[in-house]
Amino acid sequence: MAYQAKPPEGWLRTNLKYTKDRGSVAWVLHRITGLGLTAYIYVHIYALTSLTQGPQAFDNEMKLFQTPVFHVLEWLLFSLVVYHSLNGVRIVIVDWANGAAYHKKLLAVVYGLGVVLFIGMGILMFREPIANMFASLR
Amino acid sequence: MYKHTGSRGSGAPGWVLQRITGILLFVVVLTHFFVMHANPASGHTYAAVLARMHDPFWKMFDLTFITVGLWHGLNGTWGVFRDYKMKPAVSLTIYGVIILSGIAFWVLGVNTILSF
Numbered sequence: 001m002a003y004q005a006k007p008p009e010g011w012l013r014t015n016l017k018y019t020k021d022r023g024s025v026a027w028v029l030h031r032i033t034g035l036g037l038t039a040y041i042y043v044h045i046y047a048l049t050s051l052t053q054g055p056q057a058f059d060n061e062m063k064l065f066q067t068p069v070f071h072v073l074e075w076l077l078f079s080l081v082v083y084h085s086l087n088g089v090r091i092v093i094v095d096w097a098n099g100a101a102y103h104k105k106l107l108a109v110v111y112g113l114g115v116v117l118f119i120g121m122g123i124l125m126f127r128e129p130i131a132n133m134f135a136s137l138r
Numbered sequence: 139m140y141k142h143t144g145s146r147g148s149g150a151p152g153w154v155l156q157r158i159t160g161i162l163l164f165v166v167v168l169t170h171f172f173v174m175h176a177n178p179a180s181g182h183t184y185a186a187v188l189a190r191m192h193d194p195f196w197k198m199f200d201l202t203f204i205t206v207g208l209w210h211g212l213n214g215t216w217g218v219f220r221d222y223k224m225k226p227a228v229s230l231t232i233y234g235v236i237i238l239s240g241i242a243f244w245v246l247g248v249n250t251i252l253s254f
Contacts, residue, residue, distance in 0.1 A: 038211030045247040055184035088160045
């Protein structure tokens, strides 16, 4: 059997053809966020191995992670988490609960609830800096 | 070889397990994020983490997370690669990297948790 490493019209064009509909956009986003989260779990597991090197090594590392830049990155990480989680539930409903009949309504819920949870998480994570920002008004 | 690199076999067990682990991770990941990432007050010092590590509940929680999370992530990654027509050697290499790195990082994570 002859293998073709690349489709005749090119890899990129084939991939761009997928994105025609809201459902396909959701599918592509699910893959990208999934690959991102998988990469993150590797980094996460590696970073926490410093626990075995004693208190000093671990606390030094945590000092870096508990900085504003990393908190913003953590918040952005949550956007991957929340999208992949909510769309994952949508996929299970589509596959196991006749969700194909109403998957676009579910998608609207995914995006709507996702944005609300993302902003809510931002307020939760940055409640102290936000409070400090408006402290002079009190 | 083809069985493992995608041209034979329905992939159905992986598909079902991807959904089951996904539902489990929905609970585990969101709990983990709210407790650990969203809430600096939950304690990120060595002492605070060690106290949690000695709690059997959080120990089991983290072991479950590492095992199920890695499996779900790597099964998903393999699912992405499976969608592309690849030469058997390329396919087998990617599959090997996924399996071996998965095992390596699982051992690394479990070792960290069980050190305490």
